[in-house]
Amino acid sequence: MSEELNPFKIAQKQLDEAAEYLGLDEATHEMLRWPQREIHITIPVKMDDGSTKVFHGFRVQYNTARGPAKGGIRWHPQETIDTVRALAAWMTWKTAVMDLPLGGGKGGVICDPKSMSEGEKERLARGYIRALAPLLGVTKDVPAPDVYTTPQIMAWMMDEYETIVQEKHPGIITGKPLCIGGSHGRMDATARGGIYVT
Structure with missing residues (x-):
């Protein structure tokens, strides 16, 4: 990927321009140029055909100075x-601009969910959370759905986390179904926010 098309290089360039405009001190500028924590994981998943496929995933906790990564x-x-x-950097800056007590985070898994069965997706969701559980929590990092992840996937993730810690933690995941503590309006919240901003 060329540097001018690399999303992270674009985010860093945006930060550099903002830092110069704001007169940001060098140490703060450097802290904001890089993630505070970046986790790379491998997730073995038993596929429906009996084989095991290893998926590669990430979680970036970009900055948690203002609160848990979100x-x-x-x-x-x-x-x-x-x-x-x-995306984790941009989430950090969005929550700061809106004065929310949150930091920025983002996660991803290299997979094609359109070609996976519900069972395979469930096993992948649970494996992702097992790999990251010690780094998650309402005071550490609160994941949510994004591209090709659904309320059902969030439900499996929350269930896996609660199974691991042996306690109820409904705040560990947002974007889950209403019947297990999800929020009304969550599905169209981003679009609604865009209306208010513009």
Whole structure:
């Protein structure tokens, strides 16, 4: 991918321009140019045909100075760490501009969910959470749905997290179904926010 098309390089360039305009001190500028924490994981999944496929995933906790990392989980065959980094950076800045007590995060798995059965998707969702569980929590990192992840996938993830920690934690995941603590209006919240901003 060329540097001018690399989403993370674009995000860094935007930050550099903003830092110069704001007169941001060098240490703060450098801290905001890179993720605070970046996790790369492998997730073995038993497929319906009996084989085991290993999926590669990421979670970027870009900055948690203002609160827990917040951001979606993307499942896409062309997912890249640079896209996930950029989206986590932009989430950090969006929550700061809106003065929300949240940091920025984003996750991804390289997979083609359109070609996967419900059982395979469930096993992938649970494996993703098992790999990341020690780094998640309402005071650490709260994932949400994004590209090709659904309320059902969020439900499986929340269930897996609660199974691991042996406690109820409905706040660990947003975007889950209403019947297990999801929010009314969540499905169209991003579009509604766009209306208010414009």
